[in-house]
Amino acid sequence: MATSIPYYFSERELVVALQQREARAQKIAYEKYAGRMMAVCLRYVANRDDAEDVLIEGFMRVFDRIDQFRNEGSFEGWVRRVMVTESLMYLRKNKAWRQEVPLDDLGGEPDYELADANLDAEALIRLVSQLPDGYRTVFNLYAIEGYSHAEIAELTGISEGTSKSQLSRARALLQDKIRRLEIDYKPANHYGKAAS
CATH class of the missing domain: 1.10.1740.10 (RNA polymerase sigma factor, region 2, helix turn helix motif)
Structure with a gap:
């Protein structure tokens, strides 16, 4: 009972x-x-x-x-x-997570100084959600869940090298998105022009 x-x-x-x-x-x-x-x-x-x-x-x-x-x-x-x-x-x-974005579309090397950008957690989550499925998957497994590249390779069926490459590309895309946000939202000075 x-x-x-x-x-x-x-x-x-x-x-x-x-x-x-x-x-x-x-x-x-x-x-x-x-x-x-x-x-x-x-x-x-x-x-x-x-x-x-x-x-x-x-x-x-x-x-x-x-x-x-x-x-x-x-x-x-x-x-x-x-x-x-x-x-x-x-x-x-x-089979959506294996999509890749050509590196030429990223606009140069990521600027790791932007990692300190003033983004709140919700904005960062929104940016991560905009990544292609493969990049988002590897980024989440590595940066959020704490899996190693070997573990990611085992979980997803990709090679460690592909995992590292997708993480690098995910970071570069995120940096590019953050850079664009900063350009779009530069505060205006008292003359109404964007501050430089």
Whole structure:
């Protein structure tokens, strides 16, 4: 006989309830983590509708494979890895993530001084979301998730060299986008002209 699940539980109690296939625990886990996991999915799958599909598939995988969680690290971290993997599977299936942009389109070498540009997190996330799928994927895996190029190669089926190249190109594109933002938004001086 199934036990009644309290509305609030510790992460450990939630995991145990999920392993017992408690429907209410699944609902609580979804409500607790869906917002943060949607943000993860959107970093890889820029289209909101597709990201929602990935999120749902990811939670189905979490619930189906909950017995694989070994209480090593946080449950949320494990769910996050599932969502990243699900996002990569989506991109691989749609073959969109291997797109590249010619380096000639970048307008020269990136200026790493611009890394200190006064962008808020939301603006930076928006810029990252505008990267081609392949660049965005490698950038997120490396810069956000902390994977090495060897791990990225294994996860995505590309070579380490391709991972490094896509990261470099992603950074160059981001720098170019930041440079353009700074040019477009230079503050005007008291004579109404853009400050130099």
